[in-house]
Amino acid sequence: MERTFIAVKPDGVQRGLCGEIIKRLETRGFRLCAAKFMQGSEDFMKNHYLDLKDMPFYAGLCKYMSSGPVLAMVWEGQNIVKLVRMMLGETNPADSKPGSIRGDLCINIGRNIIHGSDTLENAKREVDLWFKAEEFVNWTPCYQPFLYE
Numbered sequence: 001m002e003r004t005f006i007a008v009k010p011d012g013v014q015r016g017l018c019g020e021i022i023k024r025l026e027t028r029g030f031r032l033c034a035a036k037f038m039q040g041s042e043d044f045m046k047n048h049y050l051d052l053k054d055m056p057f058y059a060g061l062c063k064y065m066s067s068g069p070v071l072a073m074v075w076e077g078q079n080i081v082k083l084v085r086m087m088l089g090e091t092n093p094a095d096s097k098p099g100s101i102r103g104d105l106c107i108n109i110g111r112n113i114i115h116g117s118d119t120l121e122n123a124k125r126e127v128d129l130w131f132k133a134e135e136f137v138n139w140t141p142c143y144q145p146f147l148y149e
């Protein structure tokens, strides 16, 4: 089983899309492991997006990410990092296919409503950055035997 870090960004929260995003992840069959509603500092977001530090949009991105509440979550499932990235669509919503989260729910690259880890290595780093061990709940969904062979 893999875990990935997912955050509904401030624009997604403001637009009331937390429920829609959770619904898509739940109905796909992924398991929610940890969640918190929080507002991070600009320095925290700079650390989260450290690999983008040389990009021209880095400062604005980190400022925006810290401007309001985000819904931070860890989800688990078989091959989840790749599957969630496919569910998100492309970074630019304009390139995202209908049916994907960004392709259905947003328009602008700087307001693309959701973050999802892009590799297993980054997922591990982001899960550790955002969550402490005691914030995880260990539980088995009752549908588990009907979801996985």
Ligand SMILES: Nc1ncnc2c1ncn2[C@@H]1O[C@H](COP(=O)(O)OP(=O)(O)OP(=O)(O)O)[C@@H](O)[C@H]1O
Pocket: 052, 057, 061, 090, 091, 092, 109, 110, 111, 112, 114, 115, 116, 117, 118
């Ligand atoms: N060319 C750009 N102009 C403005 N903002 C951008 C641009 N490219 C990326 N961003 C913003 O920076 C975020 C992080 O960029 P990244 O390349 O990691 O894309 P991503 O992995 O699809 O998005 P995220 O990491 O938020 O899930 C994007 O989600 C987007 O909001």
Ligand SMILES: [Mg+2]
Pocket: 116, 118
């Ligand atoms: Mg990214």
